[in-house]
Amino acid sequence: MIPYANPILDSDFPDPDVTRFGDSFVLVASSFNRTPGLPILTSDNLVDWSYASHALAAVPPAVGHFDLPRRGGGVWAPSIRTHEGRLVVVYPDPDHGIFVTTAPAPQGPWTEPHLLIPGQGLIDPCPLWDDDGRAYLVFGWARSRAGFKNRLSVVEVDPGLTTPIGPLRTVIDGDAIEGMITVEGPKFYRRDGWYWIFAPAGGVATGHQVVFRSRSVWGPYEHRIVLEQGDSPVNGPHQGGWVTAPDGSDWFVHFQDRGPYGRVVHLQPMGWGADGWPWMGDEGTPVLTWPRGAETRPASAGEPDRADDFTGPLNPAWHWQATPGADWARCAGGVLSLELVPHPTTELRTFPGMLGQSLPGYPCEVEVEVDLDADAPDGSRAGLAVFGHAYAFVGLERRAGATYAIRVSSAELGAETVEEAVACAGPLRVRLVTDAAARVTLGAQGAGAALPEATFQATEAHWIGSDLCLFAQRPIGTPAARASFTGWRLTRI
Template identity: 45%
Template sequence: MPIRLPTAVLLVGTCIAYGADPPAPWVADDGDGGYKNPVLYADYSDPDVAGADGDYYLTASSFNCVPGLPILHSRDLVNWELVNHALPRLYDGDAFDIPRHGDGVWAPSFRHHDGWWYIYWGDPDLGIYMVRTQDPGGEWSKPVLVKKASGNIDACPLWDDDGRVYMVHAFAHSRAGVNSLLTVVELNKEGTQAIDKGWIVFDGHAEHPTVEGPKFYKRNGYYYIFAPAGGVAEGWQIVLRSKNVRGPYEVRRVLAQGDTDVNGPHQGAWVEAPDGSSWFMHFQEKQPYGRIVHLQPMRWVDDWPVMGDDPDGDGEGQPVLHHKKPVASEAVKVPATSDDFEREELGLQWQWHANPHADWASLTARPGWLRLTAAKLPAGYRNLWDAPHLLLQKFPAPEFTASCVIDPQAMRPGETAGLLIMGLDYAYVGLEKSTEGLRVVRRACRNADRGTAESDDDLVRLDDATPVELGVEVDAGGRCRFSARCGDESWSDLGDAFAAREGKWIGAKVGVFCHGTADGRGHADFERFTVSPVAE
């Protein structure tokens, strides 16, 4: 049965009062000196944190998404703002001008040393890279290739007391042919180049398979390597320690799921608060939301870390869901989601699926609106999995709504623009222009990574090119319902509920797009992208 919007709805103009930004759909700060986990209910995968003078900065894997290496800032490890990206583009050349899902930036480490902030990461196909700056919120250096290699990933440096510099890294079996091994190499004193072939310090095959994501520390004369093992969804956190950087290393499990619902608690950062207390930030895989970030209290017992709650006192902790904040009396902050498009640059929450073209988006052509030029579909296009021009952001909460107004007046035949939920499966509600006029469409694609075609849903013809508001409501578990309306009329649901699904190593995303099949391109204008809590 065709979906039909009432004719009266289609003919009225857009008349929507927005006012101030809506409340955030997820806030970890409970407002009474405590917090709830996760502190970031968003896909900041493989997080690492560096701190100095009471300021903390977090970065995370960004894979093929651009800009890459997000930089978040906090004063209390609970309230975080997205303030920058360290990697505006993925390298020189055209290799990432098309989506290379799951490639690019893997498991970075964040360090502060001698006035400089450093990020190291492994690209599984190219090697280990580094960027640095003296201002995390400012410009970062261009990437330096520290170690050229295939399959070297998850790199983390350590500046030793004698001035020597070391780096631990893991291996990706898909490229190197081995995994579950940790290797330490020595770098030059600038930290820009590996100067030896390294040595294996840990083999996890027997008891800690898939050991990866190592972080390097030194405390009380011990070298420590914190590392996850056992797999992303089901694993645990181990800690290695030795008096010699070359080992041998003792090993202990220090964090596991225990009696909680927090699966695979591992891979993250040991951080010290100004009062000297220790904390551990880690991720939990929670598809389709990706890898969300938790904060655990941590203490030291006999020079071993104990993380979270340890009810039986055996040294292996389990995650806590609520706790007192590390630092009191900080303002409540969250990463941005809504965007009023009033600035001359896109908000930091937005990422493309590949290196963008300058003419894809404009915030100055029509002030207060985002103009997306209809990007020409790439050669060999099968579905949106192949599209680099998707403008997306992370799911920000277990439940939320997202909406935007789209003005289709300048769209040309063969062009489509809309509001999208993107992952290995995807769905969207949008406007499609043909020689017969303009239509509302709601389409879905299952197993997009395999090249399957989009569903051919019923279409709703519009009587003119009036702006239309598009919306999606995401319920717990990632169930999505799309809708549309014109002006301030009632919403009309479009299609059945869609189950969001994660992407390649990332969570599902929400955002907008505009594309076409012709060389002579039109455009669609988007007014204010609004993310809100689900109404009770």
């Protein structure tokens, strides 16, 4: 058998869950403020993945609420299940409640999300259809909204997941279990007469995977730690999902928090011991390689294809930081045309018009050519940014009717620094190179101008990793114009 290598998705796919759909596998991840939301990926072997769709074209519910970047809000950890021939995704918005969307296939179409349970602080939901046809939902709590955490609750819902039909009960109180800190991210299963809740505890970057079981859906539950870092380099390891392959083998998909790279996805072998409890990894430690089958490549691709020649619809790897306007992006003939979106300041953290891809977890080189319309107003900017809690970018700026190549960095909100500005007729070829420590070198070359290279340390964002973003902005009250981007190239090095 040919081994695969972890991580199987070497970029930011937070809080993954997985289900089998026929003989293939379907994965969903949280998206937070990124739009479109809820990326849906498919695989024939659990190792090599590609985009199928997004379950959310935009993030509901309140019209206008996500017109600005709601960092740390939006779509938190979802679950995905196959039920009665359809895919079912249940996801939380911690500020509004728990929602449900379904589709006949991974490619969609996905139904308009339905609000199953309204409220603040309800997170990480997962449904279970019992052997008698009844349905239940397990979920956790966010202290930032509910005022408490470290608890898992269960409520009976109708089998169509349209409404609760009974009171919710807390079935696991982490505060009452010695050493149980921040239990969250539950996944609900039924096997051999037991109710099983798989859930991480101990924190995103430092925790471990716990399994709870009970003969009753309402408890009491006993528990066991089944996966922890040990002597491996895989910190966490955090929440994920169990899936059984057509050949009967069991597997566990989970994430590892890698800071600026976000939450990358790992695949662990899994099985069931003679005592009835599951095992994961290599005696409870995450594996870096493992035999999977001759149908996989010797080393994983690491992520779906990011390429884009700008000749048609954008690659689904792209996402916005907020709900986009209808004409913000046009893509045809090898040119990506971005509207210069008006904004009251040059601050990018509050700017919705950031079109990005997650920062790859491996060293890479990125190049793209940027130009501003001849009639772009003073104060207009367009460029390529590496964007997290801190950010830096290279691009073009219009000043007093002239165009300049600029390099800018910002360590914190409102602390933007223009590090370099050189007169440039445009267009500008910008270049960005990352290394294994998420240090990013930025430089550019344009008509009669060059920006010397400078290094910037990429950082994580709010619950997500850094993004590589294209953007175009102008001051409020100035005439509309556009920027163009051509020759996008991202190469692994």
